[in-house]
Each structure stands twice: as structure tokens, then as C-alpha cells.
Amino acid sequence: MSKPRFATQGSIQTPSTASTVQIYSTIRKGLIDYVSSDNQRLAQFVNDRIYVRSQPEPVLFPYITLLLNRTSLSAYNGYRETALLEVQCLGKPESQLPLVETAMDIVDQCLTAYTDARSGLTVGRSRTRNTIPMFSDPADASVVGVIATYEFFIWPRVLTVRTN
Amino acid sequence: MPDAPLSGYTSTLPTDVLLDSGVLYIGSTVFGAFAGGLKFDPGVTYRNMDFDGKRSPVKQLDRVTMRMPKISGTVIQLSPDTATLVSGKVNVIEPAATTNATGAWSGSTSYEPKAAGNLLVANDYISNVRAIWQRGSSTASTGAYVQVRFPSALVTKYDMTGSEGAEVAIAIEIEARLDTALSGFTSVGAAPFRIEYLTTI
Numbered sequence: 001m002s003k004p005r006f007a008t009q010g011s012i013q014t015p016s017t018a019s020t021v022q023i024y025s026t027i028r029k030g031l032i033d034y035v036s037s038d039n040q041r042l043a044q045f046v047n048d049r050i051y052v053r054s055q056p057e058p059v060l061f062p063y064i065t066l067l068l069n070r071t072s073l074s075a076y077n078g079y080r081e082t083a084l085l086e087v088q089c090l091g092k093p094e095s096q097l098p099l100v101e102t103a104m105d106i107v108d109q110c111l112t113a114y115t116d117a118r119s120g121l122t123v124g125r126s127r128t129r130n131t132i133p134m135f136s137d138p139a140d141a142s143v144v145g146v147i148a149t150y151e152f153f154i155w156p157r158v159l160t161v162r163t164n
Numbered sequence: 165m166p167d168a169p170l171s172g173y174t175s176t177l178p179t180d181v182l183l184d185s186g187v188l189y190i191g192s193t194v195f196g197a198f199a200g201g202l203k204f205d206p207g208v209t210y211r212n213m214d215f216d217g218k219r220s221p222v223k224q225l226d227r228v229t230m231r232m233p234k235i236s237g238t239v240i241q242l243s244p245d246t247a248t249l250v251s252g253k254v255n256v257i258e259p260a261a262t263t264n265a266t267g268a269w270s271g272s273t274s275y276e277p278k279a280a281g282n283l284l285v286a287n288d289y290i291s292n293v294r295a296i297w298q299r300g301s302s303t304a305s306t307g308a309y310v311q312v313r314f315p316s317a318l319v320t321k322y323d324m325t326g327s328e329g330a331e332v333a334i335a336i337e338i339e340a341r342l343d344t345a346l347s348g349f350t351s352v353g354a355a356p357f358r359i360e361y362l363t364t365i
Binding site: 077078079115117118120121123125155160162163 | 168169170171173174175177178179181183184298300301302
């Protein structure tokens with residue numbers, strides 16, 4: 001049985017930074033729509049299996065999860081955020097590792113050159129990336145994955161709307 | 165209800181903000197990779213006319229007495245290619261340097277800096293040095309890019325600094341030179357640079 005999701009399909013508008021849910025959705029759509037330099041799309045690897053925080057059950061591998069951590073500082077009166085977007089791509093069995101790594105190459109291309117001024121401003125330029133080591137018992141050793149953290153700065157409507 | 169803080173934020177910031185380190189072009193060609201971004205300084209000096217009894221700078225008594233516009237940055241590549249303007253070309257960084265086999269280290273391609281005491285000639289200057297920054301919106305009707313352009317310029321200063329385990333840093337300073345032969349720049353008082361909004365590079 002599927003876990004309940006906090007945003008249902010079609011319930012939100014993109015592009016938008018008017019809420020946290022819409023920020024997630026905008027980035028998710030940006031990933032789905034992105035065409036890499038060698039004409040590949042994430043859909044070829046994960047279909048539309050890009051989730052927020054955790055995957056539904058039962059899950060098909062490989063899939064991607066997104067998790068945002070955002071900080072706003074007094075230097076910009078709280079209107080500008082720096083955000084860390086953790087992207088996990090997990091596969092199973094171990095033979096999916098090339099799929100996972102290649103999918104994350106596309107994510108890298110998309111999110112390290114990400115500029116979106118259609119709602120507020122979201123800019124991403126840098127990241128760290130790690131391939132997770134093999135799990136040992138009691139975890140599932142056949143799960144492979146890549147975890148990358150992308151750094152953004154955001155002027156989100158959810159905060160800047162207070163100035164209007 | 166608490167008040168929101170006073171802020172200079174406006175809804176045009178996402179479009180008008182300038183992003184990233186900037187790219188140096190010479191004409192339509194990228195000059196090379198820089199580290200640490202480009203800097204532009206218009207180098208303007210104002211003089212507010214003095215008179216006996218003056219107590220503060222007075223409106224409408226200012227005039228620009230000098231402009232020394234400068235683009236500076238640290239390029240990390242140096243190319244011996246003199247055929248076309250590419251990749252941190254040697255004879256851009258060392259203005260008017262020419263290859264000279266006489267006196268060269270055996271087997272080398274040797275660049276000889278221009279002899280001191282000689283005036284530089286028109287072709288020794290570089291044309292259309294452009295520091296280009298991206299704006300927040302690539303679809304803005306007023307342009308996706310902002311460039312500072314020196315129609316005529318010269319690398320007046322550079323140094324090369326090596327460091328272990330890293331790229332050699334070549335810090336360069338490019339100064340604008342007024343070319344009164346160019347349309348729009350014929351007056352001696354004309355500023356030797358322009359700030360321009362572009363829809364395409």
C-alpha cells in the first residue's frame with residue numbers, strides 16, 4: 001500500500017517558490033524536464049520515481065529522493081536563503097549501480113547549472129557527491145546508491161512576499 | 165502582528181540580479197578560464213571646484229578629471245596560439261609580444277616583449293574586451309547579459325603565481341584606452357568604455 005504523500009499530483013503549480021511544497025515540485029519538474037548534453041533524460045533511468053524524503057512502498061528501483069535544508073540569514077533581512085538539497089539515488093540489485101551513477105550525472109548537470117527566475121530566484125552551482133559503500137548485515141548489501149548535496153541560494157516568494 | 169523588516173527587495177530582483185563570476189571575451193571569443201571572478205573598476209576621479217570660503221562639496225561644481233577603467237581577474241591558462249584570440253594568449257598578456265628565434269632558447273617558441281621606449285602602435289592594442297555577466301533571467305526583454313566593454317584596451321599589469329597542487333594563477337589588469345578613431349568615442353572627454361545590456365552574447 002502506498003504511503004500518503006503531502007502533495008498530490010496536479011494540486012500545485014510550477015514554477016513557484018511560494019511554498020516549500022512548490023519549491024520541491026519546481027525542482028522535481030526541473031529534473032524531470034532536463035535534457036542532458038548527450039540528450040538523455042532522467043526518465044530513461046528512474047521514470048518519474050523522484051520523491052520527497054522517502055519512497056512509496058512497494059518501491060521500484062532505481063529511484064530518487066529529495067530533501068531540502070534551508071537557512072536564511074539576517075544579512076538579507078531573512079529574505080534570502082541558502083539551501084542544501086540532498087539527492088539520493090538508490091538502486092537494487094548491485095548491477096543497477098551504473099544506472100544510478102548515470103542518473104546522478106544528469107542530476108549533476110541539471111542542478112549545478114540551475115538558474116530559475118520565474119518565481120523568486122533559485123540558483124544552484126555546486127555540490128558534493130558520494131557513492132555509498134556496500135552495506136553489511138543487517139542492511140541489504142544489494143542496495144547501491146549515490147548521495148549528492150547541492151548548494152543553492154534562493155529568494156523564495158514564500159519569504160519575499162512579505163515585502164509586497 | 166509584528167512588522168516585516170524594511171527591505172530593498174523588489175519583485176524585479178530575480179531579473180536584475182547579476183550572477184556568477186563573469187566571462188572575459190575578446191571580440192566574440194572567450195579569452196580563457198578565470199578563477200575568482202572578474203572585477204570592473206571605472207576608475208573615475210571627480211574634482212569639485214574649490215573656492216575661498218567653501219565648506220562642503222557643491223552641487224554642479226563637479227567634473228570628471230580622469231577615468232582609468234580597469235577589468236581585473238586571475239586567468240589560469242596561457243596559450244602560445246597567436247593565430248587567433250584564444251585561451252589566454254601570450255601576446256595579449258604581454259602586449260605586442262612577438263615570436264623571435266634570435267636569442268631564443270634552443271628548441272623553444274620564444275616570445276619577445278616589445279622593446280621599451282617604443283610607442284605602441286594601433287595593432288598592439290586589443291579590441292572589444294568584454295566582461296560579461298549573466299542576469300537572473302535569461303528571457304528578460306531588457307537583455308539576459310550585462311557587459312562592460314572596452315573598445316580598445318591593453319594588459320598593463322600581470323604576474324604569475326604558482327602553488328603546489330594547484331593551477332598557476334595569472335593575475336591580469338586590463339585598462340581601457342580611448343580610441344578617438346572609433347565612432348562614438350571621438351571626443352577626448354569620452355569615456356573609453358560602455359556598459360551594455362545584451363540579449364545574446
